[in-house]
Amino acid sequence: MxxxxxxxxxxxxxxxxxxxxxxxxxxxxxxxxxxxxxxxxxxxxxxxxxxxxxxxxxxxxxxxxxxxxxxxxxxxxxxxxxxxxxxxxxNASWRLDFFLLAVLVKTGHLLVHDDISAGAQDRGDLATLIARSFLNLYAEYQRRPIRGYKRVQQADYAIDGDVEWESLFLPEPDGFRMSRLELVQQNPYNAVLAAAVRILIPEVADGDTQAQLKMLSHTLGKQLPPPAVFPPLPQRHSSMQHAYDLARLVVEGLGxxxxxxxxxxxxxxxxTWSAWQSLCEEVAKRALIDHKVVGQKRWLLGHRGDEGKEPIYTTPDISPLKDRTVEFLLDAKYKTRVGKNPSINSSDVYESLAFLTAANVDDIMLLYPSTQSVVDQPLGEWSEFDRVTVGKSVIRGFEVQIQGISSRRGFEEIVAGARRALVADCAPLT
Known part of the structure; x- marks a missing residue:
């Protein structure tokens, strides 16, 4: 290559x-x-x-x-x-940060493994990082490989299986015709794993990682092409779910x-904006453990038409509920107004006012990814950069620092920072 x-x-x-x-x-x-x-x-x-x-x-x-x-x-x-x-x-760790966010968005869960980052600064291409993560996930549960049942037809004089009774009277030259179930490695699930390995092998830059992929390819054996529609992994193989999800991601997105x-x-x-929205929702769920955090909850804003029969809804990204009531809202935003000092866009202000009116609350926090260095704003910290007040309604813009999310306990730092910022807002705004 x-x-x-x-x-x-x-x-x-x-x-x-x-x-x-x-x-x-x-x-x-x-x-x-x-x-x-x-x-x-x-x-x-x-x-x-x-x-x-x-x-x-x-x-x-x-x-x-x-x-x-x-x-x-x-x-x-x-x-x-x-x-x-x-x-x-x-910062060489940006690839690890990006990879963690990508997997969260694509699979719906986090793959936080400290051993993935070992040597990653020298092997920094994304394909190698993905391959190393996949190999680690598969290795955790390789003693319980994914196998499926297959009915096998054969002829033999030693009876071991379900005999086709007509062959008892007229046996074939090789024996009685029988069928039995066997556990085999060739199945659609391993086909997805094998396809991911084949895609990754020529893409990784690290020789050791490439060699491990080739060994895994040999272990998985000959497989059919992956199915057009990926089947859900059987419950008995749930331990391999993360590896299977990552393989699907590779087959779908890295081909x-x-x-x-x-x-x-x-x-x-x-x-990028979708990744940011997914991360904000995941962080809020883990930070507000005494709330039911609902993503994309619809709030009734009003009705359309003379008779008022057609409802109009608004859907903020995050609605933290406690005892079926909401005390404040969160909305993931990506871009601030361009200028010397960041500020909330006018369109975001109008949209926020609609959210507050529909949910009948006074406080909404808009969450933007911080572009400051971790020296100026440590990992997990929230920094309020703008506040808009309209009557009783208060709209606040926060920059949230996530650089370093892939470091040891990095995600926990982000959750802890969110908890510090949000717990104070569970009480009425002063």
């Missing part, structure tokens, strides 16, 4: 001369680079349901990314590593489609 060149982009930051740089690396024209980028944008928009291209190019060849992050293959020689705006590309000698991507990509 030829060496893959990596172009690092950070969300919402302009990277100058990118078109010319890629054209020189690949020894192709700038027009050819733009055609490849057009194809990549098309795939991403279809995958994530976006209406606008996430990667835009200015007239002088500068590139800008908005709304996505991850590992994207532009062609057979260049991959784009897109860093979310709330992670620092100069590189090789057509006509060019890669059409995308690779491992996610929507």
């Amino acid at each position: 030829s060496k893959i060149e990596r172009i690092v982009l950070q969300e919402l930051r302009v990277r100058p001369n990118t078109t010319a740089e890629i054209a020189k690396l690949c020894n192709i024209s700038s027009d050819r680079v733009m055609l490849q980028l057009r194809d990549l944008n098309t795939h991403i928009t279809r995958l994530l349901g976006y209406e606008k291209d996430p990667i835009t190019v200015s007239s002088n060849g500068a590139w800008r990314v908005d709304g996505i992050a991850g590992l994207l293959r532009l062609n057979s020689q260049v991959e784009l590593e897109v860093v979310p705006k709330f992670l620092e590309p100069l 590189l489609d090789l057509k006509g000698g060019t890669f059409t991507g995308p690779g491992f990509v996610l929507s």
